[in-house]
Amino acid sequence: MRTRYCGLLGEKDLDTQVTVCGWVAHRREHGEHLAFLDVRDHTGIVQCVVDGALEARTEWVVCVTGMLRRRPAGTENDSLGTGTVELTECTLVVLSAAQPPPFPVEDRIEADEALRMRYRFVDLRRPRMQRNLRLRSKVLESLRMSMVERGFCEVETPLLWTPTPEGAREFVVPSRLRRGECYVLPQSPQIAKQLLMVSGMDRYFQVARCLRDEDLRADRQFEFTQLDMEASFVNAEDIRRIVADMVQRAISCVTGSHPDPVSTITWKESMDRFGTDKPDLRSPMELIDLTQCFAATEAKALSGPCVKALVVKGSGGAGQVGISRNTLDGLVEHARKLGGKGLAWFRVKDETPGSVELDSPLAKFLSTDEQDGMIRACNVSAGDTVLVVSDAWRVACEVMGGIRALLLSGVAGQKPANGPGTGADGTGEDTVQGRNMSLVWVIDFPLFDGVDDAGNLVSAHHPFTMPHPDDIGLLDSDPTSVRSLAYDLVLNGWELGSGSIRIHDPQVQRRIFSALGLSDEDAASRFGFLLDAFRYGVPPHGGFAIGVDRLVALLAGESSIRNVIAFPKTQTGYDPLTGAPKEVSPAIMAELGMSFRGVRQGTG
RNA sequence: GGUCCUGUAGUGCAGCCUGGAGUGCACGUCGGCCUGUCAAGCCGAAGGUCGCGGGUUCAAAUCCCGUCAGGACCGCCA
Numbered sequence: 001m002r003t004r005y006c007g008l009l010g011e012k013d014l015d016t017q018v019t020v021c022g023w024v025a026h027r028r029e030h031g032e033h034l035a036f037l038d039v040r041d042h043t044g045i046v047q048c049v050v051d052g053a054l055e056a057r058t059e060w061v062v063c064v065t066g067m068l069r070r071r072p073a074g075t076e077n078d079s080l081g082t083g084t085v086e087l088t089e090c091t092l093v094v095l096s097a098a099q100p101p102p103f104p105v106e107d108r109i110e111a112d113e114a115l116r117m118r119y120r121f122v123d124l125r126r127p128r129m130q131r132n133l134r135l136r137s138k139v140l141e142s143l144r145m146s147m148v149e150r151g152f153c154e155v156e157t158p159l160l161w162t163p164t165p166e167g168a169r170e171f172v173v174p175s176r177l178r179r180g181e182c183y184v185l186p187q188s189p190q191i192a193k194q195l196l197m198v199s200g201m202d203r204y205f206q207v208a209r210c211l212r213d214e215d216l217r218a219d220r221q222f223e224f225t226q227l228d229m230e231a232s233f234v235n236a237e238d239i240r241r242i243v244a245d246m247v248q249r250a251i252s253c254v255t256g257s258h259p260d261p262v263s264t265i266t267w268k269e270s271m272d273r274f275g276t277d278k279p280d281l282r283s284p285m286e287l288i289d290l291t292q293c294f295a296a297t298e299a300k301a302l303s304g305p306c307v308k309a310l311v312v313k314g315s316g317g318a319g320q321v322g323i324s325r326n327t328l329d330g331l332v333e334h335a336r337k338l339g340g341k342g343l344a345w346f347r348v349k350d351e352t353p354g355s356v357e358l359d360s361p362l363a364k365f366l367s368t369d370e371q372d373g374m375i376r377a378c379n380v381s382a383g384d385t386v387l388v389v390s391d392a393w394r395v396a397c398e399v400m401g402g403i404r405a406l407l408l409s410g411v412a413g414q415k416p417a418n419g420p421g422t423g424a425d426g427t428g429e430d431t432v433q434g435r436n437m438s439l440v441w442v443i444d445f446p447l448f449d450g451v452d453d454a455g456n457l458v459s460a461h462h463p464f465t466m467p468h469p470d471d472i473g474l475l476d477s478d479p480t481s482v483r484s485l486a487y488d489l490v491l492n493g494w495e496l497g498s499g500s501i502r503i504h505d506p507q508v509q510r511r512i513f514s515a516l517g518l519s520d521e522d523a524a525s526r527f528g529f530l531l532d533a534f535r536y537g538v539p540p541h542g543g544f545a546i547g548v549d550r551l552v553a554l555l556a557g558e559s560s561i562r563n564v565i566a567f568p569k570t571q572t573g574y575d576p577l578t579g580a581p582k583e584v585s586p587a588i589m590a591e592l593g594m595s596f597r598g599v600r601q602g603t604g
Numbered sequence: 605g606g607u608c609c610u611g612u613a614g615u616g617c618a619g620c621c622u623g624g625a626g627u628g629c630a631c632g633u634c635g636g637c638c639u640g641u642c643a644a645g646c647c648g649a650a651g652g653u654c655g656c657g658g659g660u661u662c663a664a665a666u667c668c669c670g671u672c673a674g675g676a677c678c679g680c681c682a
């Protein structure tokens with residue numbers, strides 16, 4: 001039927017007869033003898049010159065056969081890839097008429113997202129969404145190729161699975177044949193892939209669907225995709241090298257330019273310098289430690305065990321006053337939301353020639369030495385603003401990290417950065433080319449993440465994460481300072497994925513379970529099948545999982561992963577296209593031996 | 605469970621703060637004109653439960669309360 005794609009036609013095809021198929025993007029009528037039809041397929045648009053009497057309206061599906069000619073001089077269109085040519089002497093076959101679309105099939109108009117989901121089949125026709133889905137396919141292809149070339153074997157693991165020790169709420173699937181019992185959908189193939197290592201698969205990977213029944217966000221959907229991998233007889237560096245190569249190759253495959261080498265930072269250093277375990281390194285802005293400076297201060301607001309500061313540079317001109325009071329008030333409020341007691345601020349002024357002074361409600365509580373010390377440590381000059389938090393180390397870091405992220409997102413006149421909650425403005429003009437990609441490994445995470453209500457330690461990663469060999473001795477004496485062989489890959493402030501070396505030594509595993517407050521019986525009942533498997537010869541192993549949705553969203557310049565997923569759900573887990581979730585028939589419920597109590601919550 | 609933003613014609617918006625007739629703009633749709641446009645142009649027409657419910661008021665798109673839907677975020681997501 002078709003001999004060419006619309007958007008690929010060019011001067012090389014001049015004076016040949018071609019047939020294109022697609023949707024009518026625009027129709028421009030010039031009376032009964034002339035009309036222009038822009039025919040669109042996924043490659044682009046070509047102009048067809050047709051008789052004005054031919055009926056073909058917007059979004060009708062047509063097949064046009066004609067001669068490709070150079071456009072008459074002066075009628076070329078620079079903004080169209082095929083703008084120097086057009087199809088003439090056309091015969092047009094209408095393959096399908098169409099109602100007017102519920103919203104324009106153009107990137108220019110940003111339709112309501114619920115409406116886009118209701119008519120997702122039309123939404124996906126838009127060039128931006130076509131580009132996103134095809135970019136996703138290219139990324140997956142590249143990732144798969146990297147895995148296969150390195151000897152990884154693709155294995156599919158069950159979707160109907162069993163509860164596992166990970167932390168997320170699971171989707172439950174009632175069993176018909178075993179009435180009263182349920183499967184759960186896997187949050188990740190974690191346990192299955194470790195079993196595959198016991199099986200001698202050596203190197204496994206999978207483009208795995210993962211399901212978690214947790215609240216949705218711009219970067220979270222119930223179902224999401226991981227490039228999941230696991231390898232035997234490797235150390236953490238081996239895994240990181242494989243993953244970094246794979247991700248860099250995927251990035252360069254869609255951007256055309258090779259990203260910078262992946263830097264590495266320890267979790268402790270990342271918290272100290274950037275106030276987060278997923279630092280966005282595209283900005284040089286770092287936290288400054290002022291703990292020493294205020295070690296003996298009279299100012300109660302700055303007398304905490306740790307003092308962290310950020311400097312917001314002014315534009316350097318004379319008479320600068322720094323950040324406005326309004327913006328500062330917003331930052332203070334944000335600091336409280338982040339768990340801080342508040343946020344101190346100091347605006348640097350130079351009202352007296354040759355020296356600077358600090359404009360702040362707190363200035364009068366600071367000694368001259370403390371003021372000078374802060375000015376020196378922060379290397380500030382007139383027009384700059386210093387933001388300071390004093391609290392326990394972790395709180396101080398996290399609050400300032402949150403403030404840093406807010407500043408980088410464009411508050412206080414800072415340059416906007418692409419990342420969570422920011423980025424693409426929906427115009428589709430934000431292209432992949434030249435996008436700055438900053439990849440960083442965060443390593444040496446703490447093995448435990450605090451203590452739960454019952455006084456038991458809580459795994460930071462999962463209970464099979466190997467403790468750092470240098471810290472095994474601290475397991476009993478100082479467990480919260482034990483590091484693990486877990487590592488995260490961070491891209492522009494987004495956690496792209498995480499992995500670890502797993503425990504394969506039953507002695508170590510028992511000590512970890514005990515620290516987590518798990519008895520042998522508890523462990524056996526929750527994941528006994530894995531521990532059982534480990535008794536039959538388990539190789540040392542470790543792995544990683546890459547969040548494909550987030551990777552693609554970052555590469556596409558999208559601030560929501562919904563724009564790189566064909567059929568996503570709304571924030572309340574509703575699918576406006578299909579109406580899911582829905583009630584099921586009484587017959588099905590009866591077969592499952594189930595009934596619902598009380599009224600239905602959703603409204604459909 | 606919570607905080608915030610949004611809801612007005614098929615679509616995107618303005619009107620709301622400061623109450624006075626469904627008030628307006630652009631696109632689209634339908635009809636007419638038009639032989640070189642390309643976000644075509646010109647003329648005309650149709651198209652509205654101002655999300656829904658209640659309250660205040662002589663009078664509510666506008667103010668108040670509730671509710672539903674969408675979105676951002678917190679909690680949650682090892």
